[in-house]
Amino acid sequence: MPFCAAFPGVQTMIFRDSRTLELVKLGMAKERRVFRVRAMVTDQSQQLNCSLEEVVAFQPQNRLPLPDGNFSLWKHYGGNRAVFYDLRCDQSGNLSAIEVEVSALRPELALAYARAAVNQLLDSLTATVAHPIVIQRLELLSPKDNKTVLAYQITMPHQCVTKLPRMGGFLPGRPFSGIEAVLREALTNPSPYYRLLLAYKAFEGIKRVRRHFPELAKKHSLTVPDLTVIKLDKTELAQHGFSNEVLAFEDLAQLIDHYKSLRDACAHFFIGSRGNAARQHLHLSSTIAHTCGRVAALMLVCARRELVYLKGYDRRYLAAITQVGMLLPMEGAREQFMVVCPDDEASAPADEFNR
Numbered sequence: 547m548p549f550c551a552a553f554p555g556v557q558t559m560i561f562r563d564s565r566t567l568e569l570v571k572l573g574m575a576k577e578r579r580v581f582r583v584r585a586m587v588t589d590q591s592q593q594l595n596c597s598l599e600e601v602v603a604f605q606p607q608n609r610l611p612l613p614d615g616n617f618s619l620w621k622h623y624g625g626n627r628a629v630f631y632d633l634r635c636d637q638s639g640n641l642s643a644i645e646v647e648v649s650a651l652r653p654e655l656a657l658a659y660a661r662a663a664v665n666q667l668l669d670s671l672t673a674t675v676a677h678p679i680v681i682q683r684l685e686l687l688s689p690k691d692n693k694t695v696l697a698y699q700i701t702m703p704h705q706c707v708t709k710l711p712r713m714g715g716f717l718p719g720r721p722f723s724g725i726e727a728v729l730r731e732a733l734t735n736p737s738p739y740y741r742l743l744l745a746y747k748a749f750e751g752i753k754r755v756r757r758h759f760p761e762l763a764k765k766h767s768l769t770v771p772d773l774t775v776i777k778l779d780k781t782e783l784a785q786h787g788f789s790n791e792v793l794a795f796e797d798l799a800q801l802i803d804h805y806k807s808l809r810d811a812c813a814h815f816f817i818g819s820r821g822n823a824a825r826q827h828l829h830l831s832s833t834i835a836h837t838c839g840r841v842a843a844l845m846l847v848c849a850r851r852e853l854v855y856l857k858g859y860d861r862r863y864l865a866a867i868t869q870v871g872m873l874l875p876m877e878g879a880r881e882q883f884m885v886v887c888p889d890d891e892a893s894a895p896a897d898e899f900n901r
Contacts, residue, residue, distance in 0.1 A: 551785040552702040553843035555741055557661070557836050559654050559686075560598055561697035568688065569697060573652050581653065582692045583660035584634075584685040585644045587668070589678050594734060595704040602698050604682055610641040621667050631667055641679075644668075657684050657699040658833050665831035680736070701736055701839070718869060721758065721860065725751040725853055732846050738839030739812045739830060745845035746809045749802055752852050759856075762864060770863040775799075776852060787840060798848055805841050812838065 552558040561569055572579075588606035612635040622628040629646065636642040644664050650656040661684055668679055684699040719726070725748055732744040756773055763770045775797050783793055795801050811828035828834060860868065875883045 553786060553847055554702050554704045555843040556702045556839050557699060558702050559657060559697050559699050565696050569653055576651050578649055578651055579689055581648050581650055581656035581689060582687045583646055583648055583656055584687060585664040586682045587641065587644055587679050588682045592682060593703060595706060597705060601683060601700050601703060606642050606682060608640045610677060611639050612641055621670060629663055653686055653697060657686055658836055660684060661699065662832045669831050715875065721755050722853060722857060729850060738835050738842055741842035741846065742809055742812050742838045745842050745849060748849040752849065755856055759864065766867050776855060786844065
């Protein structure tokens with residue numbers, strides 16, 4: 547099942563070998579035609595680490611019945627602009643898919659704009675009834691019969707099997723614990739917007755660690771090498787769809803600065819505080835999700851590489867002073883090593899509900 551190179555978390559098109567020729571012909575023709583796209587929707591948790599076959603074989607089982615069976619509805623955008631949708635139910639009578647027709651020059655554009663359109667319908671459906679529902683995958687139907695699936699658009703899953711052999715434990719990692727928590731939160735969250743915000747948060751932590759290490763070495767009169775600035779792999783950038791000025795960037799600082807306005811737009815309702823931007827917002831249910839997903843995925847991959855590098859640096863040059871007096875836990879004395887709650891709520895860490 548071929549697909550363009552994509553980091554986990556990126557929205558990408560995949561297709562079977564048998565559909566390659568038809569897709570190539572449609573893409574090269576550059577002829578505007580009507581594509582029918584089916585969005586498989588679900589209120590279930592999706593697998594985060596699985597094969598591509600498992601992604602396209604997933605069958606949603608929603609608790610959103612259509613008592614009148616399949617039907618069509620429209621969403622109006624004002625004036626003479628409206629879009630029709632076809633809601634489909636499964637054998638149990640629950641909503642399983644939403645189909646929409648898209649006029650486009652290329653198949654991949656039809657998928658991108660179909661996702662935005664269906665998400666906008668879901669926004670309206672769930673605005674008053676808090677029923678969580680998301681797109682699990684898109685299916686592009688062949689214009690020949692509007693039945694055969696020509697290609698899919700999916701959020702790229704992780705596809706790894708990681709063996710976890712017997713080990714003693716983990717050494718202290720206080721400088722990195724916040725970064726680790728951010729990366730795991732991003733790893734388990736499918737939202738491209740939230741993942742982008744978390745990527746920036748991770749680099750805030752990394753920047754602080756990079757500033758702290760030289761200060762620590764100087765304080766203890768340690769002779770250590772300068773921290774290395776990790777360079778961007780331009781071949782990797784190109785393979786994952788980045789182009790133009792981004793390919794000229796040398797390091798992460800340039801990439802982070804370049805997409806800061808996108809990060810700010812994700813963080814706030816209005817894009818700017820003055821002028822026209824003060825009345826504009828980043829429409830989350832739009833094709834900008836593709837850009838956010840791709841940028842977030844790249845930054846999170848880079849953040850993990852930074853974390854691995856900094857941990858190695860700490861272990862090699864700074865552990866002698868950061869781990870002084872550490873007691874090694876032994877299995878035979880494990881009763882000494884457990885989670886300890888405070889004696890009362892007054893001494894517990896404060897939050898809004900525990901003061």
